[in-house]
Amino acid sequence: MxxxxxxxxxxxxAKSVGVGLIESAMGLMQICQRESVDSLVFIGSxxxxxxxxxxxxxxIADSATQIELSFLQDKAYTPLDNHIQSGILQENVSYETFKxxxxxxxxxxxxxxxxLALQLSKAGxxxxxxxxxxxxxxxQYFNIPCVGVFCVSNYTYQNAHNEFIANHQxxxxxxxxxxxxxxQISANLAQHKGL
Numbered sequence: 599m600x601x602x603x604x605x606x607x608x609x610x611x612a613k614s615v616g617v618g619l620i621e622s623a624m625g626l627m628q629i630c631q632r633e634s635v636d637s638l639v640f641i642g643s644x645x646x647x648x649x650x651x652x653x654x655x656x657x658i659a660d661s662a663t664q665i666e667l668s669f670l671q672d673k674a675y676t677p678l679d680n681h682i683q684s685g686i687l688q689e690n691v692s693y694e695t696f697k698x699x700x701x702x703x704x705x706x707x708x709x710x711x712x713x714l715a716l717q718l719s720k721a722g723x724x725x726x727x728x729x730x731x732x733x734x735x736x737x738q739y740f741n742i743p744c745v746g747v748f749c750v751s752n753y754t755y756q757n758a759h760n761e762f763i764a765n766h767q768x769x770x771x772x773x774x775x776x777x778x779x780x781x782q783i784s785a786n787l788a789q790h791k792g793l
Contacts, residue, residue: 600639600784601626603729607642607770611777615729618706619664622729626736637787638744639780640733643751643769644702645709645726645758648719651750653765654772655697658783659746660687662731663703663723667714682734686743686787700724702746704731709754726754743787747780749773 603622604614615625629635644657651657661683668674687699701723709715709726718726730746737744749769752761773780 599629599633599635599637600641600780601629601733602641607766609641609770609774609777611774611781612641615733618728619704619732620706623732623736626733630736630740630742635740635742637784637790638733638737638742639784639787640730640744640746641773641780642727642729642746642748643762643766644748645752645754645762646750647703647709647715647724647726647754649753650719651697651724653750653752654768655750656772656776657698657700657725657748657750658687658696659700659702659725659730659748660684660744661701662734662746663701664705664731665703665718665723666705667707667709667711670714670717680731682731682738684734684737684744686745686790696747698724700748702727702730702748704728708758710756710758712753712755715754725750743790745783745787747773747776747783 600612602612664680702725751765751769
């Protein structure tokens, strides 16, 4: 199954689950309880923490974190496991069409501080997407193989929102253009459910 956030980031070949960590978790949980889901491919836009990623590059991920910026400033901690990795891409999915395999950080907030963004990049986390961590947690709960496919819409700095708005339509067109590949990834993952 292919899912997306919705609310303006909709695709004819994907089911919308909701925006942010909470809405996407609730929406996907409801889908997984009602339907038989053999695989999950989340698709969406992402911000890049460094210029190592280029605008409109495509990335694939099977690893997500949920790190708030206050943690980087030593102003917060979490007792929760804030990293999840399925490892499915190492064995079962070819990602040669994509720029690279990456780690994606999720938060209900968009990063606009370039220095904090670079700290995340130096830690090996390249992209930011609001929903992916919760998608991965729901997939883990239901034992469903899961990956994310992301197109870079903006850099995470002061002008992030304006850049996102300017590039969002093109990002959706790029993801739609690759719909057959994304559907093939979903089919490949479904073959490995429960392994």
